[in-house]
Amino acid sequence: MNKLNAWAGLLARYLRYYFRAGTKYGVHSPFVADWVANVLEDTRDYYAFFSIEGLRQTLSRSGRRLAGNPGGAGYFSAPAGGPSLSYLANRVAVPPYVGQWLFKTALWAKPKSMLELGSSLGISTLYLGAAAPRAQFLSVEGWREAAELAAAHCHEAGLANIRIVHGNFGEALPQLLPHLAPLDLIYIDGDHNGFRTLEYVEQCLPHLAPDGVIVLGDIYWSADMAEAWKTLRQHPAFRVSIDVFHLGLLFPRAEQKEKEHFTLIRARRKFWRVGIWR
Template sequence: MRKGALGILMSYLHFRKKCLPKGGYGIHSPFVFDLYTTTIENDSRESVFESIEVYRKELLGCDIGIIRKSIAESLNGGFRGELVKLSRIARTASVPPHLGRLLYRIVNRFKPNVMLELGTSVGISSMYIAKANPQGVLYTIEGDEAVFGIAQKRFDTMNITNIKPICGIFETELPSIAREVPGFDFVFIDGDHNGTKLLQYFNVILPKLNENSVVVVDDIRWSNDMEDAWRELKANRQVSVSIDLFRCGVLFFRKGIAKQNFMLRYGPF
C-alpha cells in the first residue's frame, strides 16, 4: 500500500538527516564524486528536452479520457474499464522533468547499447532515454493497451526510431526480451510499485547485466515493501555501488570498487 503524506514526510526527514550535502562534499569514491558532480547534480537543460516537455504540456491540458484496458493499480489507482483523463495519467504516472533529465544524462554519459524500461506509460521517460543515445535500442513494456497506443503514436510522430515498444505484462514480456538480447546495459524500472515483484524483475535481468550496466529504480519510497526491496537490492553481492536520491535509486555493478552505499541530494530533494 502506498504511503500517505505523513509516511513520505517521515521518510524524507530520515533521508535528509543521513544524506550528504549538495556539491559532492563527503563523497570519498572518485567514481561517485565524478558521476555526481558532472552528471547527476549538473542539471543542465538540453534543447532536446523542449519537444518532450511540449508533449507533457499537451497531455496536462488535454480533457480527453481513455478507457483503461488492463489493471494498473501501480500507475495511478486506475482499473480496467475505468475512464481516466490523459491529464491525470500525465500528472501521476509520468516521470517529473527533473527525473527525465537525470535519465537522459545517465544514458548520455554511459552510452548503453541495449536499454530496457518497465513501464512506458505515455512515453515521456522513454523519449528522454531514447534521445540520450540514438545509437542504442530501448525496449519498453507497457501493460495498458490504451496508454500504450498513446505512447506509440507519439514515438512515430516524433520519428524516434530506436524505441521498441511492447504491450504486455512484465512477467511474460520481460523473460522473452531477456532471452532475445545479449544483455542489458541500462534498465529503468518504473511500472509496478510492488516490492516483491520488483525483486522478481531484478532477478530476471540480473544474469543479463554486466559490470558497466546501470539500473535505475523509481519510487523506492512508494511503500514500506518498496523500501524493503530497495534495501535488498543494495545488499545484493553483485551490486558494487548504490546511490539513493530519495525518489529513485541507482545501482552499479563495477568490479574492483569497494561496496558502498550513498544517499545524495538531487532535484527538489
C-alpha cells in the same frame, strides 16, 4: 483515510532520507563523483527537454480518458471511469527533473542497449531515448492503451530505435530478454510493488552488462518498495548503490572490492553542508 496514510508514510520516508542525505562534498569515490557531476549537479538544459515537456503540456490539457486496466501498483487515486491523459501526464509520468536525471544518466553511461519496464505515456521513454538515439531500446508497458500512445509519441519524436511492447512484465521478460544484447541500462518503474520489483531485478540480472546500471523509480513510494530497495542495496551482485529518493541506482562494478552506498541530495538543498560540514 488510506490515501492520507499513504501520503503521510511517503512524507515520513522523505524526511528520513533528507536528514541522512549527503552532498557532493562528501563523495570520495571517483566513479560516483563523476555521476554526481554529470547528472545530479548538472544544470544544463538540452533541446530534447523542451520538446518532451511540450508534449507533457499538450497531454496535460487533454481530458481524454484511457480504457482498460493500468495493471501494476502505484496509483493512489486514479479517477473513476479511467484516468485522463491530463492525470497521467501530471501525476503518473516522471516529473521533469527526474526525466532529466534519466536523460543525463543515459548520456553519461553511453548505453548500446536499454530496457525500460513501464512506458506509460512515453515521457520517461523519450528522455532515455533522446539521450541514446543509437541504442537498441526496448520498453515494455502493461497497459495496452498507454503502450499504443507511447509508441505514437516515440514515432512522432523521430526516435526509430525505440520499440514499445505491450505485456505483463513477469510474463514478457523471459520471452524478450534472451533476444536482447547485454543491457547497459535498465529502468524499472512500471509496478510499484516491492516483491515483484525484486523479481524483475532477478530476471534482468543475468542480462545486465558488467559495467551496466539498473535504475529503479519511486524507491520510497510505499513501505514495501522501501524494503525492496534496502534488500537490493545489500544484494551481492551490486557493489555500488546511489539513493536520490526518487531514483535508486545499482551498479555491479565487480572490479570494486568493497560495497559502497551513497544517499545523496543536490548541494543547494543542503547549502550549509560544505567542507567540514558536508
